[in-house]
Structures are given as structure tokens and as C-alpha cells.
Amino acid sequence: MNKASIVIVGAGISGLSAAYNLAKAGMKDVVVIDKDYFTNGATGRCGAGVRQQWATKLNCILAKKSIEFFARANQELNYHKDIEFKQEGYLILATNEKEDLQFSKNVKLQNSIGIESEKLTIEEALKIVPHLNKDAFVSATFCKTDGHVNPFLMSEAYYLEAKRLGVQFYFFEEVKSIIVKDKTIYKVVTDKREILTDKVLNAAGGFAKEVGEMVGVDIPVFSENHEILVTEPTKPMQGPMVMSFSKNIYCQQVPHGSFLMGRSNPDAKPSHDISSSFEFLDEMALTVSDILPEVAKLRVIRTWGGSYNVSPDRQPIISDTLLVKGFYMACGFSGHGFMFAPITGELLREMILGQELDEYAKDLHIDRFKDNIATDYEHSVV
């Protein structure tokens, strides 16, 4: 029978980052299993933005450390192509007084841990994105080191380097059950093989809850469809991601030239649905016509959906559990697993190899939801 020192469920960005970090630290026999094609899940469906402008300290720290990695990723991962890290900022619009006040607080928090965000007036924002509708917002925040990374190529960079370090990947193979003996991981059963192992990492993205159920661990997350569209490519016309929480939009021109934009559906129910709807297209078209009328002149060529795996406080769960020894999880990223992936992999490496975790990272533990202990809630989410 096959043996592994760890089986990682899911070859999305979190699983890839963890596999790379573990192999680089010297772990042998790392196995990654994915039920479908390369980046079939949330990673390959995400909006490709990477930002540090958050409302909770925890998310700010995770984001800052991850941005630092993206800047050196091509080199560290010996990637023969380019992950397309573009640092032209995120411009986040405040559309009312309440948001304006909150954003001042956010910037103060971000600055306190070294994130270079700043508050901007309407005039200052228009200098950065001249085609903004000046009547659609009251102020903005900007962080010039935020930006874009290509999710497919970032994944490939991790994947190829992990393979070179000896990680074994099985695509189009589904984990069917995980056998636990004496409260310890014992075996992983897929539709093609059985693998003896005493460690499993649940990096199953939209299906993290189901993988938790396989070992009797109730993870308080649910999946929700978030839709997105892409336009035809055009000349470079917008540097930063433009975002508004109150107007429910994010919109960025990627290096390829096309615009990606998305919004959340306030009526979405927890499910694994990832289909496209005409309602999304209507609402998205209305919102972008209001805020960015120049961008609305472009043709939309494709729409799709993907799962947010949402946690109770909209912050990730990167954790082990007392219930099952050897069971680890990285889930509940609430739409931000791609941009937090570098630090996710590093923290998992520390946790799985029994190294001392940084103090802040202890707040990512699943037990923070026990007994309704109050945690910071992340409001800066589309």
C-alpha cells in the first residue's frame, strides 16, 4: 500500500503553497490529491487581486506578509515564466459618511503595522483613475503596493517547484474517506488508491466542510457562489483595482488588457452552485456604468462563478484540532484564499512540523468560534 508523510486534499493555491513549504523544509513523501483539472476550484475562478487594505489587524498582517512573498516569488520558486505581479494599487471608494469614518480608522490600523495606505480626496483619487465618476464617491483610500497576481501562473509556479522538490500530485482523483484510528489520522481512501498516513491537510476550498465531516470535525464554514465577468482586452487604461463595499463592486484591468469585475449576491444561499446568472450580468453592468462609465463601453465576453468558503468572522481558519491528531485545515478564507496563500503555506509548515507559531497566528485557530467568543469581524469584503 502507498504511504505518505502527509496527504493534502486540494491542489488549489493553499494546498500548493503548503506542499511547497513542507517539501522545501525537507519533508519527504508529500502527496497532493485533487478531484479535477489544474486550478479547477476557487483559485482558478478568483478575481486575481491582492490587497493589504483590511479592517482587522489579523487580515492586515496576513496580507502584508503575502505581498512580500509575491514580490520575490518568481525567483524563490525558480519559475521559468512570470506570475504577473502588478503593483499599481487598490483604490477603495467611500460612498457615504459612515464609510469615510470607518476608512480613516482602517488606514490608521494599516499604517500601524507598516502598510502604506493613505486617505485620498475625490480630486486626489481622480488623478490616479481619471475616468472615475466623481459624483459616485465622497473619499477613497489607496495603497500603492496592492495589486494583481495571475492565479493560474502563481499556482503553476508553486506546482512546478513543489514537483521538483519531490511532491507527488494526483489530479482527477477524489478523496472518498479518511480513516481515523485512536483519534489519529490513519488512512486516506480515494477512488483510485489507499494511502497510509498520519497527517491530512484539508485545503479543499469550497468543499472544506465536507472533508472535515470525513473525520468528524465540524468546521463552521459554508460555500457561496460569487460571480465574475471578463471583458475583451483593451489598451492600458486603469492601473489600480477600483473597489467599493457599499456599491458592491471590484474592477481591475489585468496585465493581459482585459477587465475583471465582480460583485456579491446579497441573496445567495449557502451551496456549491457556481453557475452564471443574468441577474449578475444586469447588476454588474449597472454598477460599473455608474462608477466607471468608460469601462462600461467595453464588451463582456465571458462570465463564471466560484465558491467563497465563508467563516463566521470572515477571517481564515488555519488550524489543527484537538479532536483528531494529525488533521490540519486551511479554509474559510471568505474570498481571499488566493491573496493570503503565501503566508498560509508558511504557517501550515510551522504548525505541521511542530515549530513555534507567531503569536498573531494563534488567532487563526478553529477554537476561536467555541462558546461564541467574540472575534474581530472583517467588514471590508465584496
Added chain:
Amino acid sequence: MNKKDIIICRCEDITLADIHECLEMGYETFEDLKRILRVGMGPCQSQNCAHLIQTEIANYLKINREDVKLQKTRPLITGVVLKDIAKAKEQEDE
């Protein structure tokens, strides 16, 4: 003819050499190739390249062409200007 001079995907300027290189790296489905090379992501949504790539995959894997799955078809059928969609929605709501 040089494989580098044979364009397979006109939207994204992808050559036969690019396709073969990816196949040899282990990306053996249309969905994999799409994500690495952007084939099928351009304005034509793979109307031009789909069957060419299907043939290349079939030849590489030595299987029948009809056994090679094409990419998932996603909306829209053709490109539509966002502002026109917004206008139609506003008229509908009036």
C-alpha cells in the same frame, strides 16, 4: 512548416509549439491548456481553436478525437457592451 509559425489560437496568439510544449509538461486536457495558455479565453471563446486543439490532444494521447472533452461553454454567446446591458435593464425596470 515550423511549429512556432503555426497559430492555433488567433485571439491569444498561441502556436502549435506552445500546445505541444504544454502537453509534454502533463497538461493533457482542454481545461488545463486553457488556464496555462489562455486558449479559449479570447473574444471567440474557442470557436476557432477548439477542434484544432482537440485533435492535438487526441494525437498526443493516441485516443479518438471524440473522446477529448472540449472546454465548458460559458455565457455570453457573443461579446456585448456592458453599457447596453445596463440600458436594457433600466428600460425593463421602468
